[in-house]
Amino acid sequence: MCLAIPGQVVELVDERNRLAKADVAxxxxxxxxxxxxSDGTGVGIGEWxxxxxxxxxxxxxxxxxxxxxxxxxxxxxxxxxELAELKASVIE
Numbered sequence: 203m204c205l206a207i208p209g210q211v212v213e214l215v216d217e218r219n220r221l222a223k224a225d226v227a228x229x230x231x232x233x234x235x236x237x238x239x240s241d242g243t244g245v246g247i248g249e250w251x252x253x254x255x256x257x258x259x260x261x262x263x264x265x266x267x268x269x270x271x272x273x274x275x276x277x278x279x280x281x282x283x284e285l286a287e288l289k290a291s292v293i294e
Contacts, residue, residue, distance in 0.1 A: 205284040206252035206259055207274060208267035209233065211245055226253060227271070227285055233258050254284075256291035 209224035209231070220236035222245065235258045238245045245251060250267035251258035262270070274281040 205274065205280065206254040207281075207284055207288060208250055208262060208270050209253045209258075210267070211235070211247055211249050211251060213247065222258070224251065224253060224258070226288060229289065231256070231288060253288065255287055
């Protein structure tokens with residue numbers, strides 16, 4: 203099963219390569235935010251995004267992000283597996 207996990211952008215790490223640091227379930231990971239450039243707005247510090255294996259797929263508001271996190275946490279093993287996959291994906 204493939205899940206996208208909400209994370210909050212805390213730092214723009216590499217503007218040229220479109221990398222940002224996001225807080226995902228208390229763990230800070232580099233993620234690629236390039237897919238969010240297509241609409242011309244990009245993503246900024248403090249914004250929430252849905253992340254799958256190191257790529258931010260879409261922006262969401264904080265209420266939606268927190269509601270999604272609550273639902274994912276209830277999924278148990280599938281959620282833990284997605285977190286493990288995210289932690290295994292290293293983007294530098």
